[in-house]
Amino acid sequence: xxxxxxxxxxxxxxxxxxxxxxxxxxxxxxxxxxxxxxxxxxxxxxxxxxxxxxxxxxxxxxxxxxxxxxxxxxxxxxxxxxxxxxxxxxxxxxxxxxxxxxxxxxxxxxxxxxxxxxxxxxxxxxxxxxxxxxxxxxxxxxxxxxxxxxxxxxxxxxxxxxxxxxxxxxxxxxxxxxxxxxxxxxxxx
Amino acid sequence: xxxxxxxxxxxxxxxxxxxxxxxxxxxxxxxxxxxxxxxxxxxxxxxxxxxxxxxxxxxxxxxxxxxxxxxxxxxxxxxxxxxxxxxxxxxxxxxxxxxxxxxxxxxxxxxxxxxxxxxxxxxxxxxxxxxxxxxxxxxxxxxxxxxxxxxxxxxxxxxxxxxxxxxxxxxxxxxxx
Numbered sequence: 001x002x003x004x005x006x007x008x009x010x011x012x013x014x015x016x017x018x019x020x021x022x023x024x025x026x027x028x029x030x031x032x033x034x035x036x037x038x039x040x041x042x043x044x045x046x047x048x049x050x051x052x053x054x055x056x057x058x059x060x061x062x063x064x065x066x067x068x069x070x071x072x073x074x075x076x077x078x079x080x081x082x083x084x085x086x087x088x089x090x091x092x093x094x095x096x097x098x099x100x101x102x103x104x105x106x107x108x109x110x111x112x113x114x115x116x117x118x119x120x121x122x123x124x125x126x127x128x129x130x131x132x133x134x135x136x137x138x139x140x141x142x143x144x145x146x147x148x149x150x151x152x153x154x155x156x157x158x159x160x161x162x163x164x165x166x167x168x169x170x171x172x173x174x175x176x177x178x179x180x181x182x183x184x185x186x187x188x189x
Numbered sequence: 190x191x192x193x194x195x196x197x198x199x200x201x202x203x204x205x206x207x208x209x210x211x212x213x214x215x216x217x218x219x220x221x222x223x224x225x226x227x228x229x230x231x232x233x234x235x236x237x238x239x240x241x242x243x244x245x246x247x248x249x250x251x252x253x254x255x256x257x258x259x260x261x262x263x264x265x266x267x268x269x270x271x272x273x274x275x276x277x278x279x280x281x282x283x284x285x286x287x288x289x290x291x292x293x294x295x296x297x298x299x300x301x302x303x304x305x306x307x308x309x310x311x312x313x314x315x316x317x318x319x320x321x322x323x324x325x326x327x328x329x330x331x332x333x334x335x336x337x338x339x340x341x342x343x344x345x346x347x348x349x350x351x352x353x354x355x356x357x358x359x360x361x362x363x364x365x366x
Contacts, residue, residue: 060273
């Protein structure tokens with residue numbers, strides 16, 4: 001089984017086995033280890049901090065329930081992010097339907113997905129980086145985030161974005177290039 | 190400035206391949222830029238990369254940008270961990286054992302499997318000319334997996350992870366009343 005291993009702790013497979021038996025300490029460690037990657041993926045997919053945090057919780061609980069579906073042919077992290085992706089797709093669909101309902105009712109149509117400015121922010125720089133990322137096409141945005149923030153291989157990124165390894169590499173480099181142009185122009189570093 | 194050596198990109202994450210070998214050309218700009226996000230500046234295994242950055246202003250500028258971006262990565266809120274643990278505790282309290290650890294009764298599992306097999310046998314003739322349609326193509330998958338609902342196993346069906354975006358969206362649209 002290909003799972004992540006921390007130099008100062010048990011590997012994912014061991015933690016999963018304990019968490020499945022109801023060991024809260026193992027679950028705690030497992031969530032701590034992977035919550036950053038799952039959350040950032042969801043944030044870049046949904047572009048809304050609150051929804052990303054909720055979806056991250058759902059992702060972990062769903063993963064525990066369907067642990068038998070983990071075949072070990074990808075890393076646990078990749079498997080977890082693929083569950084997050086399905087969670088995000090489902091949320092996006094619900095969100096789109098709600099927007100359509102509001103449109104039918106004559107409401108103002110303005111959701112977080114179309115409003116990068118509304119992404120909650122911790123600082124001005126983080127906000128500007130998130131804004132810049134939100135301007136990229138989805139595959140470039142996810143490729144940059146997964147590579148830069150979570151050090152995934154291009155092969156893993158390709159699998160998660162329904163692309164080839166080569167396309168993931170190209171998306172990353174295009175994305176980084178466009179971010180540099182935009183941020184060099186708008187942010188003093 | 191290009192320092193390409195025509196070797197293509199090195200194996201990712203294998204920092205040892207970047208240790209300069211006497212007589213070997215330096216690593217290329219493309220290799221360096223592929224590896225920058227993976228680089229720990231304190232990692233001695235990236236000595237070849239250091240050498241390249243020292244002589245290539247373009248790559249050095251990209252390195253500064255990548256490290257600046259990386260320092261601004263969004264961190265997960267504490268609510269994720271507390272929420273997962275709380276919900277797991279609730280599920281355990283409600284069911285005596287963690288919900289994720291429970292299995293459907295064996296009789297129910299056999300009934301579901303038998304019903305799915307019977308339905309497949311009856312429907313196969315009807316479905317045989319539907320192979321071109323993406324939704325029916327999923328339904329006719331020769332290796333049906335288990336479809337997981339929020340609570341538990343629902344029926345035979347595709348694993349959403351294995352579906353391409355377009356296919357998944359087509360399936361969801363089809364199911365939408």
